[in-house]
Amino acid sequence: xxxxxxxxxxxxxxxxxxxxxxxxxxxxxxxxxxxxxxxxxxxxxxxxxxxxxxxxxxxxxxxxxxxxxxxxxxxxxxxxxxxxxxxxxxxxxxxxxxxxxxxxxxxxxx
Amino acid sequence: xxxxxxxxxxxxxxxxxxxxxxxxxxxxxxxxxxxxxxxxxxxxxxxxxxxxxxxxxxxxxxxxxxxxxxxxxxxxxxxxxxxxxxxxxxxxxxxxxxxxxxxxxxxxxxxxxxxxxxx
Numbered sequence: 001x002x003x004x005x006x007x008x009x010x011x012x013x014x015x016x017x018x019x020x021x022x023x024x025x026x027x028x029x030x031x032x033x034x035x036x037x038x039x040x041x042x043x044x045x046x047x048x049x050x051x052x053x054x055x056x057x058x059x060x061x062x063x064x065x066x067x068x069x070x071x072x073x074x075x076x077x078x079x080x081x082x083x084x085x086x087x088x089x090x091x092x093x094x095x096x097x098x099x100x101x102x103x104x105x106x107x108x109x110x
Numbered sequence: 111x112x113x114x115x116x117x118x119x120x121x122x123x124x125x126x127x128x129x130x131x132x133x134x135x136x137x138x139x140x141x142x143x144x145x146x147x148x149x150x151x152x153x154x155x156x157x158x159x160x161x162x163x164x165x166x167x168x169x170x171x172x173x174x175x176x177x178x179x180x181x182x183x184x185x186x187x188x189x190x191x192x193x194x195x196x197x198x199x200x201x202x203x204x205x206x207x208x209x210x211x212x213x214x215x216x217x218x219x220x221x222x223x224x225x226x227x228x229x
Contacts, residue, residue: 044221045219088156092214099147099172099216
């Protein structure tokens with residue numbers, strides 16, 4: 001089974017800082033099927049990035065995704081107050097194919 | 111504007127069946143090439159995909175839940191539903207319905223509904 005690992009578990013930063021979140025897959029991600037979600041307390045997740053690097057509708061350009069193979073990164077160039085949240089990576093694939101989510105990275109205020 | 115709304119009992123007894131419905135507005139669940147999905151989140155934990163129903167009616171489930179899950183649809187009322195049998199406390203979670211436009215990510219989510227399994 002494919003496993004996604006996210007690092008760090010918690011990232012403590014200040015508004016205006018740059019945030020770099022990592023996601024590793026135990027096997028190579030096929031067809032660029034790697035996405036990122038943001039979740040705030042009491043809310044549903046929100047799709048940020050799909051296909052490794054494509055921003056979803058309405059997502060500000062301070063969010064960017066990159067990577068290939070088994071190593072992926074979500075970067076928030078300058079943290080806004082509303083960006084403090086939990087971030088999950090998600091992969092589609094495997095045998096049999098399905099959705100796998102990473103355990104999440106919490107970005108909180110330093 | 112497409113919206114999804116979960117509904118169903120908030121409390122289910124152990125060994126019984128959990129049943130939830132997702133009402134979709136602004137789009138037809140039987141057209142458009144979309145997948146309609148269920149995801150859950152145990153309290154304070156991460157996300158777990160349950161399964162989806164394609165616009166054609168075909169379904170696919172997480173291997174870990176496959177033996178207990180059914181996803182069906184009501185095209186007349188534009189709803190799709192989740193049934194999870196033989197529940198236990200570990201099935202206590204917020205259950206989300208969602209839409210997969212590209213099939214491989216979830217671009218639209220309902221607000222979620224908490225289901226507690228307890229006697």
